[in-house]
Amino acid sequence: KVTLLHGSHRTGKRTDAAMEKWRGHGLGQFIHWGLYAIPGGAWNGKQYNGAAEWIRSWNGIPKSTYDSLNYSFNPTAFDAKSWAKTAKQMGAKYVTFTTKHHDGFCLWPSKYTKYTVANSPYKKDIVKAVVDAYDQEGIDVILYFSVMDWNHPDWRYDIKSKEDSIAFERFKKFTRNQLIELLTNYPTVKGLWFDGTWDTSWVKQAAFADELETEMRKLRPGLIIGSRFRADENGKRHFDSNGVLMGDYEQGWERKIPSRIEDVHGNDWDCVMTVPENQWGYNAAWNGHIKTGLELIEMTARCVSLGGNFVLNFGPKGDGSIRQEELKLAAEIGDWMKINQQAIYNCGYAGYDKQDWGYFSKKTGTDKIYMLVFNVPVSGALRIKTPAKTVIKKASLLADATETFTPEQISGDEYFLHLKKGTHPQPFVIVLETAPGQQSNGVKYEKAK
Numbered sequence: 001k002v003t004l005l006h007g008s009h010r011t012g013k014r015t016d017a018a019m020e021k022w023r024g025h026g027l028g029q030f031i032h033w034g035l036y037a038i039p040g041g042a043w044n045g046k047q048y049n050g051a052a053e054w055i056r057s058w059n060g061i062p063k064s065t066y067d068s069l070n071y072s073f074n075p076t077a078f079d080a081k082s083w084a085k086t087a088k089q090m091g092a093k094y095v096t097f098t099t100k101h102h103d104g105f106c107l108w109p110s111k112y113t114k115y116t117v118a119n120s121p122y123k124k125d126i127v128k129a130v131v132d133a134y135d136q137e138g139i140d141v142i143l144y145f146s147v148m149d150w151n152h153p154d155w156r157y158d159i160k161s162k163e164d165s166i167a168f169e170r171f172k173k174f175t176r177n178q179l180i181e182l183l184t185n186y187p188t189v190k191g192l193w194f195d196g197t198w199d200t201s202w203v204k205q206a207a208f209a210d211e212l213e214t215e216m217r218k219l220r221p222g223l224i225i226g227s228r229f230r231a232d233e234n235g236k237r238h239f240d241s242n243g244v245l246m247g248d249y250e251q252g253w254e255r256k257i258p259s260r261i262e263d264v265h266g267n268d269w270d271c272v273m274t275v276p277e278n279q280w281g282y283n284a285a286w287n288g289h290i291k292t293g294l295e296l297i298e299m300t301a302r303c304v305s306l307g308g309n310f311v312l313n314f315g316p317k318g319d320g321s322i323r324q325e326e327l328k329l330a331a332e333i334g335d336w337m338k339i340n341q342q343a344i345y346n347c348g349y350a351g352y353d354k355q356d357w358g359y360f361s362k363k364t365g366t367d368k369i370y371m372l373v374f375n376v377p378v379s380g381a382l383r384i385k386t387p388a389k390t391v392i393k394k395a396s397l398l399a400d401a402t403e404t405f406t407p408e409q410i411s412g413d414e415y416f417l418h419l420k421k422g423t424h425p426q427p428f429v430i431v432l433e434t435a436p437g438q439q440s441n442g443v444k445y446e447k448a449k
């Protein structure tokens with residue numbers, strides 16, 4: 001163990017109400033929206049191969065030309081209330097919304113730069129519209145903020161000279177001012193999702209970032225900040241030099257999902273996921289593999305079964321409308337969630353052995369277990385191996401409690417549930433009412449000391 005001034009200030013999960021609520025969300029929505037939605041992944045008829053929100057970094061476009069896009073930003077179809085309704089229908093419990101992406105364009109009228117929505121034909125405060133609309137739907141709001149800011153003259157990738165150092169001191173003040181401004185303007189937001197924090201210039205700011213995190217938490221008690229915000233004084237990110245998670249949850253799962261519980265090291269975490277392979281901002285030509293509703297439902301189940309949240313990304317168009325393909329996916333996911341949401345909300349890792357037929361989740365604070373079935377075996381027999389001698393008091397279909405199953409006990413902690421042939425449109429959920437195990441003579445089962 002090394003002594004750290006700016007490492008993690010907490011070991012283990014946060015246990016306060018704000019974090020417990022976040023932990024129970026299960027399904028969230030990410031929204032990437034900004035000037036990059038106007039070109040939508042192409043420029044002068046030429047397709048940009050990278051992620052659409054990175055198009056400014058493409059040498060096919062003069063930077064100043066991209067930067068002038070604020071003068072053409074006028075999203076006439078923008079309607080935050082309809083976005084929030086879509087999220088509600090899908091069953092999302094929170095939204096992570098881009099206030100400022102790497103290009104530096106602010107979707108709120110920041111006092112600290114001219115490069116904002118106030119200096120666009122649209123003029124109005126988009127962040128406020130989104131916060132108010134989602135608050136009204138009872139969906140929590142987390143604000144995405146990119147530290148890296150390609151538009152700001154004082155941004156540096158590294159600090160190699162006195163001039164760099166003087167400029168970056170100005171940039172640090174600017175960043176702090178914008179973050180305090182966001183937390184002050186939008187007091188109902190529950191957290192900040194930081195990005196663009198991997199460059200050396202920021203990694204060298206362990207003390208400053210640590211103080212800033214402390215200041216933000218003091219300003220907004222309960223604020224939720226992930227592991228991507230700051231590095232420790234040895235430049236260690238996400239996990240400090242002692243291997244302890246920085247921030248309140250792990251933010252390393254970008255477009256990937258842990259495969260087993262050991263991968264999450266007992267921490268909270270979220271997985272943020274794109275519908276195409278790698279497009280966050282609107283890209284008109286969705287090339288390559290586009291995930292289906294069933295794939296996304298299974299990803300949601302997998303994340304919840306491993307104690308995390310699944311946050312699905314939407315990239316609204318330059319006019320502010322959400323594309324039809326995304327609306328269709330939101331509806332498909334929502335239809336499944338309307339029937340099976342009990343197995344997702346306020347659920348976490350069950351501690352049951354993973355089986356090929358799907359995923360277990362456990363209702364937090366109870367002995368209620370959910371079996372989220374995606375792959376019925378040809379035998380129709382669903383194997384269950386409990387973490388210890390466990391009595392299964394009742395097994396029934398979540399969608400229809402009158403459809404019950406009589407578990408066949410194979411051993412002290414192993415059972416089969418036998419399905420009738422082809423009876424359930426997959427994916428379906430079986431709920432197990434369980435009780436801590438009893439030994440045969442009825443003595444309460446005591447875990448080995």
Ligand SMILES: C[C@@H]1N[C@@H](c2nc3ccccc3[nH]2)[C@H](O)[C@@H]1O
Binds near residue numbers: 032053254
């Ligand atoms: C949540 C995602 N994070 C940004 C991002 N930029 C990256 C540069 C290099 C490697 C990974 C990146 N992810 C993406 O643009 C998106 O906002």
